[in-house]
Amino acid sequence: MTPEHALHARGSVKRLALHKTLPSRGVRIEHETMLKNLKSYWLFGIATLYAATNPVLAQIPPSLGLRLFAGVNITGAAGSTYVIQFTTDVAQTNSWTSLKFLRLPTTTFLFVDTTAAATGNRFYRALLQNPPTNMLFIPPNTFNLGTPTNEINRFADEGPQVTVTISHGFWMGKYEVTQREYQTVIGSNPSGFPGDLNRPVESVSWLDATNYCARLTQQELAAGHIPPGSHYRLPTEAEWEYAARAGTSTRFSYGDDPSFTSLTNNAWYAANSGFGTHPVGQKSPNPWGLYDMEGNVYEWCEDWYGPYAGGFATDPQGPASNVTGVKVIRGGAWDAFEADCRSGRRLTEGVSPFIHDFILGFRVVLVTDAS
Secondary structure (H helix, E strand, O other), X not given: OOOEEEEEEEOOEEEEEEEEEEOOOOEEEEEEEEEEOXXXXXXXXXXXXXXXXXXXXXXXXXXXXOOOOXXXXXXXXXXXXXXXXXXXXOOOOOOOEEEEEEXXXXXXXXXXXXXXXXXXXXXXXXXXXXXXXXXXEEOOXXXXXXXXXXOOOOOHHHOOOEEEEEOOOEEEEOOOOEHHHHHHHHOOOOOOOOOOOOOEOOOOOHHHHHHHHHHHHHHHHHHOOOOOOEEEEOOOHHHHHXXXXXXXXXXXXXXXXXXXXXXXXXXXOXXXXXXXXXXXXXXXXXXXXXXXXXXXXXXXXEEEOOOOOOEEEEOOOOXXXXXXOOEEEEOOOOOOOHHHHOOOOEXXXXXOOOOXXXXXXXXXXXXXXXX
């Protein structure tokens, strides 16, 4: 038996229709409830878990069990991005929680929530989302974290490779966080290369970077710029490398470049930086449109540093606790050697989260609280 709800817009009145089909008997029962004055958002679809007692159920042999459906039908332009939200009470207009960011693969798509509990009611809606300022959507997929044993300039801690599934889409900063952005949120500028607020902020510790994410989340939620139930944070190491590679498996996102002849077009590093940072976005972006993933400043990641386990993993987050006492940084910097700008390069043994240095900056991701 599959209970389903579909919300249809009919002028100012919406009709909630519940259909229950009993396959063994071909019985179809319909209930309709008029939902009036549902405001705040356009609802593209709604669904619920339904477990209410019904006299007809007594006629079904227990062996047939109960099949539950939870999700929402979405209709829109292919490639557009939605935030999937749910609530247990549609009468509470402020109770919607963001579950997932989703890029629509086709004009009509059925989203099914596999995380929903098998009891109670849960209603869903899909809201078209405009891109957050200077952020790009990174869709879910699978990739190889780390480098193969035959990669030139490889370090031992870049393996064994892990086949990683990124199960959730997320928004990522198109650029490293700039001095202007940091100063706007925090009220001060710690950078050692002042004079141009479009340069990436640096001399920030991991604690400074995570504090920025928390403060930015508070401000953006209060202003209504991001959906309820979402927040900014640092990328995990797996998310960072997945985004840096942008679907490639070569040493750099633009190719293997064994002699580093093209690196100067893509990164600020020791040979061309003049030993300082540069305004973000001046070099070529990677295939997904992200700038300075190679060079300019090293970027803090969320994870504690630890060895790769090999095999397969879904949304890995590094060691579960402070085993090593150091955090992951990625991406090379203005003082780095060419090989340190490779997509799979890790700064061996990590960096203390308390350290401030001219080479340390960060970029942010926007995720739902459920991700």
